[in-house]
Amino acid sequence: MTILVTGAAGFLGARLVKALLAGPSGLPPVSRIISADIRACPIADPRVDNRVGTLVDPAFIGTIVEPDVRIVYHLAAVLSGQAEAEFDTGLQVNLDATRALLEACRSLETAPRFVFSSTVAVFGGDLPAVVPEDIALHPQTSYGTEKAIAELLVSEYSRRGFVDGVICRLATITVRPGKPNSALSSFVSGIIREPLAGVDSVCPVPLDTPIWVSSPAVVTQNLVHAARLRTPALQGRRALNLPGLLVTPAQLLDSLERLGGAAARARVRSENDERISRAMRQWPGALDASRALGLGFVADDDVDSIVRQYISENVA
């Protein structure tokens, strides 16, 4: 089986490629993974077929959607901070490229499974403490708007039978390794990652801000599950609130102190950034993920398991 992964060179994409190559139960063996990204996927495996280019280029899209592609993971995106700062770039990557990819899938003989990574940022405005799937989308960022539009496209292309879509509204992935990224929520990883590396870090939002998070391992597991899900069970509602864990920066920092020591905790200071605080206030706290849980998606156990996962994988 051939799988296409856009954004496969990114942190989450590479992790997903590795998981797919390992042969997860419920999926046919993977013969080839086409990695489509602006650089090569870091996973060294002969089954990884690297295609380096940008999804904004229609010709590139034409070359990556090969006739034998059965599953498409569309992870590539401009993140929230950049989409807010560069309106046109956000529309091109998050909206136009998604549509071009769906169009390319439409021309395949067999409608592929199309797993789309969406976001809690599709929600916004006055929200209840636990956000249900059947509430209207009032995104308050360009990123959220573009993802909400892409959700509608994936649903429509699925209704038409051009793809078999599964839309995963992912929680904020915590703790991401590596460098800060252009997401407004980048600090959620930073306040754990930086202190554990002996670097000072800033929490730009109030310590009691509710944040909906998932660990990289759980998100990867859920993305794999989205490929093997039997989609008639979705009953035409393709967008799923994926499970997550509701945490506050205070809880994350308490966990950091428990597992990383008081010196690590002391490296994080609070300094409000109104731009980030405003965006986080607009994003939902917890999502009602009962439907996804019933379909076999999973959540992290607790905040310590999230911090422990990062330490065991990344801290020498």
Place this chain on the structure above:
Amino acid sequence: MTILVTGAAGFLGARLVKALLAGPSGLPPVSRIISADIRACPIADPRVDNRVGTLVDPAFIGTIVEPDVRIVYHLAAVLSGQAEAEFDTGLQVNLDATRALLEACRSLETAPRFVFSSTVAVFGGDLPAVVPEDIALHPQTSYGTEKAIAELLVSEYSRRGFVDGVICRLATITVRPGKPNSALSSFVSGIIREPLAGVDSVCPVPLDTPIWVSSPAVVTQNLVHAARLRTPALQGRRALNLPGLLVTPAQLLDSLERLGGAAARARVRSENDERISRAMRQWPGALDASRALGLGFVADDDVDSIVRQYISENVA
């Protein structure tokens, strides 16, 4: 003041142009109405500046959004029946042209009021008897999907300050004069209009199907109101469920008999069309329009007033 009306040659567009030229209270006097449509607007008035072309052509869009445009009415659309039959055409007109028009507005020095005609067809799936504004959109037609996406774009361009949007989710306009059109709901007018002209007509859905309707006069009045509305009152929620009247074909036909006679009523026979019945079942019955009513939008009094309006305006 200069106003741009797309779709101004259509039935609703022409009616709106006439109403705007009459100088409705609460709006500055109209010096010019740019009519953008595939043919000339039928209203004979020196202030009507006809531009004949297609919105699918970016060059045409560039010529109609002139620097002094203060209000844009975007009514032009491919209707539900055609959008379902011609997927690409629907996307081009209902999505791409709307986006191009918003982009052209973005380049204006003063963000114009942007009144967008949306539809009850943005709703779909399992719906309550009275559909609130805060329910998730699960459109079940290409037309509904394209309008839902356009709503998100108008909201985002408004949030960015590029336009000052008001999204009017219109009821099915009944009774339309003239010929049947390509809307799946075309029969709702046809079962009144045809018999009054001595022509047989078919009702393709069960007689107890709930349908949300407005008369042409009321819709026109509401579109005018959308231009003078003070938008801070929308509190960022740009999409409004406009008021309507919940009727069934049986009620429409009873009214036809009362006002047009038993012979007219006898010209309508029932013959189920599953394609149309399915679409109508997916569309909402009544909308909760309490917010729009509070903002000064209006509804028809009763079914007889709708049929009477048609007879007085169109039947010799």
